[in-house]
Amino acid sequence: MESLLFWFFAIVAVAGSIMVIAQRRAIYSALSLIIVLCSFAGFFFLLGASFVAAMQVIVYAGAIMILFVFIIWLLGLRTGEEPAIKMKWFYLAIVFCLLIGAQLFYIFVTNFKEVVLERSTDIKEISKVLLGKYVIPFELTSILFLAALVGAFYLAKGKGKAEK
Numbered sequence: 001m002e003s004l005l006f007w008f009f010a011i012v013a014v015a016g017s018i019m020v021i022a023q024r025r026a027i028y029s030a031l032s033l034i035i036v037l038c039s040f041a042g043f044f045f046l047l048g049a050s051f052v053a054a055m056q057v058i059v060y061a062g063a064i065m066i067l068f069v070f071i072i073w074l075l076g077l078r079t080g081e082e083p084a085i086k087m088k089w090f091y092l093a094i095v096f097c098l099l100i101g102a103q104l105f106y107i108f109v110t111n112f113k114e115v116v117l118e119r120s121t122d123i124k125e126i127s128k129v130l131l132g133k134y135v136i137p138f139e140l141t142s143i144l145f146l147a148a149l150v151g152a153f154y155l156a157k158g159k160g161k162a163e164k
Helices: 002-022 024-046 048-077 087-109 123-133 135-157 158-162
Strands: none
Touching: 002 024, 024 048, 048 135
16 A cells, blocks of 8 residues: 555656646646645655654645745736746756656666665765765766756746847
8 A cells, every 4th residue: 555655646746746847837837746745745654654744744835835936826826928948958958857767777677775884973984885886876976966056047048138
């Protein structure tokens, strides 16, 4: 039963995430993000962290996302005449999704095992694991964060200002 619930929450989270980026209206994207955050609360509940699940629903889905919804309504954000995404970025996104899918496939095929740190929070042991055996995934994650940061700056700057 637990496995069935896990897959249910996983499918809801992935479908909700796709809906967040596929919606043309900001209000629908925000409502889809509420669905994603509630499915994450389901994951926390399955892990036995019912307090964290309740806080996820109350704080993130309840308070912060409802605040976002009210701000979107008050600003009256509408869609422009332009398509939601440009095709060159769409193809680049497909390439990255395929790369991530290949990595996940490799992880499942090679019977990837968890790293157990014997319940230690010593920074030396954590750094040995992160910068030793798992240095490549660690560096790829930092590149991903850098790309997200550059993309956020580009989007925040605006289309007209970025081209000048």
